[in-house]
Amino acid sequence: MTSEEIARLVALLRQTGTDLRDVEVKAAGGGLPKSIRDTLSAFSNDRGGTVILGLEEKAGFQPAAGFDAGRIRDALASACNDDLHPPVRGEIEMVPFEGALVVVAEIGELDPRFKPCYVAARGEYNGSFTRGGDGDRRLTDFEIHLLHTNRGQPDDDREPVPGATEADLDDTEIQFLLARVRQRQPRAFADLDRQQVLRRLNILTEDSAGVLRPSLGGLLTLGIYPQQFFPQLNATLVVYPGTSAQDIPVNGPRFLENRTFDGPIPVIVDEAVTAVLRNTSVRSFIDGSGRIDRYDYPAEVIREGVANALLHRDYSSYSRGTPVQITLYSDRLVIANPGGLFGAVTEDDLGREGVTSTRNPVLARLLQDARLPETGRMVCENRASGIPTMLRELRRTGSPLPEFHNRITRFKLLLPRHTLLDDETTTWIGGLGQQGLTTTQQLALAEMRLGRAVTNSTMRNLGLEAHRATSELADLVSRGIVVRVGERRHARYLIAPRAEQLALYAATNLSDTELIKEALRDGRELSRRDLEQRTGLSYMKVLRALKDLEIAGTVRPTAPARSPLRRYRLAP
Structure with a gap:
C-alpha cells in the first residue's frame, strides 16, 4: 500500500471517527498488542482486511509516540507465522505517513478448506474469531461447525x-x-x-x-x-410500516402483515411471492405494446431470492428451528436464511454465470424437476443462473443492484426499493461537474451515494467485462470523485471525502446533531442524502441525529416518513 493510499484511508477513518469493519488500527507504541492476534484470526475467517500499526485512534489517527516501525514489523510477521494456525500469509510493509513510518498488513481471507484460523495458544474453540462491527468476536460452536462442514459435502x-x-x-x-x-x-x-x-x-x-x-x-x-416433522422449516413474512421494526406511526399498527408459509418448497415460494407483491406498490406505464404494470420489486427477482434462500440454507440439526425470514420495510426487502455461502463461492463471485456450489445437492437436483403450483414452472434450473437472472431483471427495470451480506451463520439478500438514477440522484451527479461519465459510472456513483462500497464485481454485475470495469473505476479515481480503499481483490471504491467535510471535523467539536443544525442553518430544506453529503456523517449517524432533533422539536420533516418527497428544515 502506498503513502497516498494510506492517506486516503486515514482520511476516511478520521471522517468516521473509528475503525472500519475491515480496517483495524493500533498505536502499538509499547509493542505489538496481544489483541492483534485476535484480529488476524478474524480477518482470515472473514473477508480479509487491513491492519495499520503506529496510529493513535484517540488522537485522531495521528502517528503514535514511541512507535518503532522496524521492531513492530518483525513482531507482526512472527505472530502471523508462529501464533496462528494455520499461519497467516499477510503482506507486511512499512509505509511513510505524515512524517513517520507506519506498519501496514494486508490480510487475505483464508481458503474455506482450512478455516477456522485460530490463535494456537487458545485452541480452536477459544481462539477462533470473526469481525463484528469494528471489533473482533469469538466464533460460536455453531459457526465452527459450519466451517468444518464447509470443508466437505454435507448430506x-x-x-x-x-x-x-x-x-x-x-x-x-x-x-x-x-x-x-x-x-x-x-x-x-x-x-x-x-x-x-x-x-x-x-x-x-x-x-x-x-x-x-x-x-x-x-x-x-x-x-x-x-x-x-420440522415445524420451523418454512418461511415467514413480516411487513413493517417504516424503515425499521421500531419505526411505528403514532397509534399505528406494529406491522402491516405477519405470516408463515408452510408446505413443500414449491408451495412456499409461490405463496411468499404473492404475499410480497400484495404488499408493494405497482406503477403503470404505457409503451408501444400497451400498459405495463411495474412492481417495486420484480416478481422474478423475489421468486429467485426466496427459492435460493430455501435451496441453499443450512439444514443441519443446529438450524432446523430457524425459518427463512422475509422482511419488507418501506424502503427495502430483506430475505435471510441460516447458513452462509457454501464452498469456495464468495460474495464477489455472486452474479457470475456458472459459478455455483450447493450445500444441498439432493434438494437442488429435485427442485429442477419440481413445479410451482401457480405457473407450472420449475422451482429452479440448477444451472447457477438464479442470481444472474436476478441481476439482469434489476438492470432492465432500472433498479439498484441487490446487496449480499454473507456471514458464517447467515446469508442475507437486500433489495432497495427505489430507482437507482432518480431525479434527485441525477441532479447530484450533475452537480459533481464531471463530463463524459458513462451510464455504468453514473450507476456506480449512485450506489456509492447510498453508502454502498462499489467493487470490480459490482461493475461486472452492471454488465461490464472485467477489464472495462477496472478502467471505468480507475477513471472515477483519477477524476478525484472516488477513492480506492484496499488493494487487489480487497479493493473497494467510495465517494471521496470532500475537503470542506474533513475541515469541518478537524476545526470543530460539533456533535452530530449540531452538524445537522449547521447544515440546515441557511433555511433550505434538505433530504437525508443531502445531509449526508453536507456533513460527511454516515447514513446511520444522520438517521439517529434527525430522530433526536425531531423529538426535541428542533427539526421538522416536510412529508410523511414513507414519502420520497420527505425533506428536513429547522423549526421556527
Missing part, C-alpha cells in the same frame, strides 16, 4: 426423516416429477419402476433399521406437509 438433505413414510409424499407431484425425469433422462430412469426411481433420486432412502423413509430433501420437495 443433511439426504438423511431419512424418522417417522415419515411414502404416504407423507404428494402422489400427484411424484407422478409429475417421475414423468419429467423419465423424459429428460430415459437411459437412467425409463426402465425402472416407481420405487426404484424414488430411491435413485434419493427421495426415498433406508434408515438404520433398513426401513424406506422419505429423505429430508424428498420431503421438502414433495411432502404433503413437511412441517409435521
Whole structure:
C-alpha cells in the first residue's frame, strides 16, 4: 500500500471517527498488542482486511509516540507465522505517513478448506474469531461447525426423516416429477419402476433399521406437509410500516402483515411471492405494446431470492428451528436464511454465470424437476443462473443492484426499493461537474451515494467485462470523485471525502446533531442524502441525529416518513 493510499484511508477513518469493519488500527507504541492476534484470526475467517500499526485512534489517527516501525514489523510477521494456525500469509510493509513510518498488513481471507484460523495458544474453540462491527468476536460452536462442514459435502438433505413414510409424499407431484425425469433422462430412469426411481433420486432412502423413509430433501420437495416433522422449516413474512421494526406511526399498527408459509418448497415460494407483491406498490406505464404494470420489486427477482434462500440454507440439526425470514420495510426487502455461502463461492463471485456450489445437492437436483403450483414452472434450473437472472431483471427495470451480506451463520439478500438514477440522484451527479461519465459510472456513483462500497464485481454485475470495469473505476479515481480503499481483490471504491467535510471535523467539536443544525442553518430544506453529503456523517449517524432533533422539536420533516418527497428544515 502506498503513502497516498494510506492517506486516503486515514482520511476516511478520521471522517468516521473509528475503525472500519475491515480496517483495524493500533498505536502499538509499547509493542505489538496481544489483541492483534485476535484480529488476524478474524480477518482470515472473514473477508480479509487491513491492519495499520503506529496510529493513535484517540488522537485522531495521528502517528503514535514511541512507535518503532522496524521492531513492530518483525513482531507482526512472527505472530502471523508462529501464533496462528494455520499461519497467516499477510503482506507486511512499512509505509511513510505524515512524517513517520507506519506498519501496514494486508490480510487475505483464508481458503474455506482450512478455516477456522485460530490463535494456537487458545485452541480452536477459544481462539477462533470473526469481525463484528469494528471489533473482533469469538466464533460460536455453531459457526465452527459450519466451517468444518464447509470443508466437505454435507448430506443433511439426504438423511431419512424418522417417522415419515411414502404416504407423507404428494402422489400427484411424484407422478409429475417421475414423468419429467423419465423424459429428460430415459437411459437412467425409463426402465425402472416407481420405487426404484424414488430411491435413485434419493427421495426415498433406508434408515438404520433398513426401513424406506422419505429423505429430508424428498420431503421438502414433495411432502404433503413437511412441517409435521420440522415445524420451523418454512418461511415467514413480516411487513413493517417504516424503515425499521421500531419505526411505528403514532397509534399505528406494529406491522402491516405477519405470516408463515408452510408446505413443500414449491408451495412456499409461490405463496411468499404473492404475499410480497400484495404488499408493494405497482406503477403503470404505457409503451408501444400497451400498459405495463411495474412492481417495486420484480416478481422474478423475489421468486429467485426466496427459492435460493430455501435451496441453499443450512439444514443441519443446529438450524432446523430457524425459518427463512422475509422482511419488507418501506424502503427495502430483506430475505435471510441460516447458513452462509457454501464452498469456495464468495460474495464477489455472486452474479457470475456458472459459478455455483450447493450445500444441498439432493434438494437442488429435485427442485429442477419440481413445479410451482401457480405457473407450472420449475422451482429452479440448477444451472447457477438464479442470481444472474436476478441481476439482469434489476438492470432492465432500472433498479439498484441487490446487496449480499454473507456471514458464517447467515446469508442475507437486500433489495432497495427505489430507482437507482432518480431525479434527485441525477441532479447530484450533475452537480459533481464531471463530463463524459458513462451510464455504468453514473450507476456506480449512485450506489456509492447510498453508502454502498462499489467493487470490480459490482461493475461486472452492471454488465461490464472485467477489464472495462477496472478502467471505468480507475477513471472515477483519477477524476478525484472516488477513492480506492484496499488493494487487489480487497479493493473497494467510495465517494471521496470532500475537503470542506474533513475541515469541518478537524476545526470543530460539533456533535452530530449540531452538524445537522449547521447544515440546515441557511433555511433550505434538505433530504437525508443531502445531509449526508453536507456533513460527511454516515447514513446511520444522520438517521439517529434527525430522530433526536425531531423529538426535541428542533427539526421538522416536510412529508410523511414513507414519502420520497420527505425533506428536513429547522423549526421556527
